[in-house]
Amino acid sequence: MRDDGLTRRTGRLANRLTGKPAKNCLYTHEVSDTKHAEMMNYEPVIGLEVHVQLKTATKAFCGCANIFGSRENTHVCPVCLGLPGSLPVLNETALKSAVKVALALGCDVKHFTKFDRKNYYYPDLPKNFQISQYDMPFSENGKMDIRAQDGVKRIRVKRVHLEEDAGKLIHPESGTESLVDYNRAGTPLLEIVSEPDLHTPEEAYVYLTDLKLILQYLDVSDCDMEKGSLRCDANISLRPAGTSGLGVKAELKNMNSFRAVRQALEYEIKRQAAVLEEGGSVVQETRLWNEKKQLTLPMRSKEEAHDYRYFPEPDLPPFVISAEEIDTIKKELPEMPAQRRRRFMEAFGLCEKDASTVVASKSFADFFEACLELYGQPKKIVHWLIGPVSFQMNTRGQDMAELRLTPAALTELIDLVETGKISQLAGKDVLQEMLESGKSAGKIVVEENLAQVSDAGALLAVIQEVLAANKKSVDDYKAGKENALMFLVGQVMRLSRGKANPKTARELLVEKLRSL
Amino acid sequence: MSISRDDVTYIANLARLGLTEEEITHFQGQLEGILAYVDKLKEADVHDVEPMTHALDLKNVYRKDVPVPSLDPRSVLKMAPAVQDQFYKVPKVIE
Amino acid sequence: MKLHGLTAWELRLRFQDGSAAPADVLSDLKGRYQAVEEKVRAFARPPHFEEDVSGSSSGAGALQGIPAVIKDNICRQGDPTECCSRILKGFVAPYDATVVEKLKKSGALILGKTNMDEFAFGSSCETSCFYPTRNPWDLGRVPGGSSGGSCACVAADETIVALGSDTGGSIRQPASLCGVVGMKPTYGRVSRYGLVAFASSLDQIGPITKDVRDNALVLSVIAGHDGRDATSVDLPVPDYLKEMEKDLKGMRVAVPREYFVEGIDPEVREAVTQAKAKLGSLGVTFGEVSLPHTEYAVAVYYIVATAEASSNLARFDGVQYGLRVAAAPEDASALIGMYKQTRDKGFGAEAKRRLILGTYVLSSGYYDAYYLRASKVRRLIREDFDKVFKDFDLILTPTSPTPAFRLGEKTDNPLSMYLSDIYTISTNLAGVPAMSVPCGFSKAGLPIGMQIIGRPFGEADLYRLAFHYEQNTSWHKQKPKL
Structure with a gap:
């Protein structure tokens, strides 16, 4: 049971802050200015009752x-x-x-x-x-x-x-x-x-x-709240901070997403705090979350x-x-998320953030491990999954399965980038093309002629052209301006439509400039 | 064991029986009589006796998780006092 | 003798030698129905004698071509199954009970459904929403209940065999009052799938027949494991017809002293005493025993059975089938009002009384004092039987304390009606098999039955005793004058 003196004390505090008489009524947003005081005075006590349909x-x-x-x-x-x-x-x-x-x-x-x-x-x-x-x-x-x-x-x-x-x-x-x-x-x-x-x-x-x-x-379980295969009711009461008793609780129902559970609880904390602040008492009842109005209301049927x-x-x-x-x-029992996170960190050297991100979706983590079977570089795979692959999932609004990407297809792409066959930049475009056409990375690279050019003979022609067209930069470089080299490399990349291996292009340029 | 009218009304509500005032009076008396009779159970020594809720000591009776055909809904919906499409229809449930 | 007066066994022989055909039996039964049904009122609704009997005498089923009737609480696809209650008006079962499947498979011809106390709540067949059934031996008397319709139907030769259900004596008590043979098998011996539940932990379906051999024949058809009933037991079904022929030498039968005390009609006591003497002459040895918790049986039964019933009958609410009565103007909620009005108009007084009692004993604050305590005493009752069966093969008692009582005699006093089951309910609580066999007549010409109780799954022993007794008596051959 709540200590009466305490209730009166917090009630007076609330009255002083709001300047309003205590009233036992439905909370409205008027009292938000007391939020700070509420949060200091009360500790919410929350229990959840989750119903899960087994598939x-x-x-x-x-x-x-x-x-x-x-x-x-x-x-x-x-x-x-x-x-x-x-x-x-x-x-x-x-x-x-x-x-x-x-x-x-x-x-x-x-x-x-x-x-x-x-x-x-x-x-x-x-x-x-x-x-x-x-x-x-x-x-x-x-x-x-x-x-x-x-x-x-x-x-x-x-x-x-x-x-x-x-x-x-x-x-x-x-x-x-x-x-x-x-x-x-x-x-x-x-x-x-x-x-x-x-x-x-x-x-x-x-x-x-x-x-x-x-x-x-x-x-x-499918755990799909929209389909109702996972449902959650919440019990919530407030108690004066630092005490261990339990206040009168309300049961919250009708939340259709985890976000709604959080919102309903946030609302209910404010509502109950306002009731208590104003000297009232919380009624033990079932309240329904109204998503549209963003508030909880008592059930209409008489319980x-x-x-x-x-x-x-x-x-x-x-x-x-x-x-x-x-x-x-x-x-x-399969490996649980927490164990898997730990293993990803310990065995593959992933940082906690990356490991958590990968583990947060079972299909994502399974995909990661399937890629590892084919390609032994965990960090590179994670980089691709968290980066370009997640980007594609988000922009397409698809999950891993809907993306129809196979571990073999992704690791082929990663390998093309890592062995310098195509540039990192081209790789992202290839991924998009793979998802759109279903073609393999290798095929796209050939068809689109995206292979990175590292062959000196092929690059020299481009370099000659760049040097001929940019006399001023050549002169600047010769005069000791290192920046000019960057510009010239960029020109080579531009002229090769991104296919030139930047490292090779740079080495060849330096060699050429020296010989001029 | 004395049974009040309120007791009978409470129980009738739990059992969803809309009893008339006469019925309440009638059942109040009869329930009292029957409960007085069953009160003799208080004499029995049930110390350390496990309740027996099944006539047999069967355990672990399962069914395999294999689908069998469902009913043709028409065979049951045709008996329903009120339907709409293939739904059963009831007076509005207020939540 | 007309064919309708014969037993299934006798008919089988006639079908085999070609001296009669199922169609002839149906035709005879139809005539019999037209002659006597108006007086007896054994059926819940008119039966159908137009079964397709082509080839039915040539099949190899144990009941090939044998007409049968079933109690109105057993589902048969396409047939009304109303438990003789207004609330189930118009409910047509969309599936067959397992016993119905088995009867059909054995070649039996199911004529129709018999009258019963509403939802099997009663011992006189007077709580049927249709009409009371009358005792064929004295139309001013009850046939007993709740399977009064099935028993009267057999006694009046309106069928060859019948099925009933027994929750506290509902097969045995009317069998005794009507002078026929009725068996309540061990709980779990016969599938309950398709039997409209009264008290799930007590209910069993069993055969009602003109003699012991037919009873054994029908039980061997309907017994056995069923995957759709989790309380059905996976044990082989003995060959009852063969087992019952073994002689009685060395059989030890107990007589419990608690069953021969106050309330027993002297004529009933005398008939059972005579039966005992007859059995003694056939090699049976007797011993007196005590079943000390017998005095609590009726109290335990009325708590456990009504508690389960209050839950089992909650589904009759006007939503999916049966009666629906709209809320009254004074009802606050249209839905709850619909429930209450439907159930108020749909159930008879005895059903309401039991639903109230059952709801009460489970309700908050009373569960421990009533339901839980009753469940504990139930175990003591079971242990009483276990102890006796260490030293004895069977127990012999009267089936009912009195022969058939007059219509209306006990309707105003529920407790006195409940006490007419005093000898039969312990066996349902314990789950053990028990049967009633005719063992005499009162001076007024009313049948008297004796009850044989056995070990779990010991039905063969019951039949053995009953069969030899019947072979040496002629009670079962007597017919009511209708």
């Missing part, structure tokens, strides 16, 4: 295809529609994927686990209960080390449990009805609950980013006391996960 071939408890984007109510059967008489049977792969995630998050995977029914009425819930896990989740006590602004922070993961997703509701703007599509109903869903160890919206953002990366590395009447799911016998099974799954 199994079939749903959690029936054989319907687990596919997104089909016509409504086409991937349905008696089980996922909850028709009378139907019974659930657990998808073995769903539990295995779930265990993978738990192990990757350092959770204790329980020897014994069971499913429970969570009973509540909602039209997207075909049976009006959800098969979930209550008092014996399959895993607990995990942790994630996130790279926050002020160094690595350990965020505890309270529990990870497996449940079934609900269907999808559509609320047409006009009309008095809602529409229900049960394609999603029964999709295996992981609930990953953090302890309230996050203290800034930025930390929450980093936690989500890192969590998503782990899930992508495990290849168990009922949650009395979910959990009890063990009688249709599903319990599950025993042996130590051997856990060991087997552990051994099958």
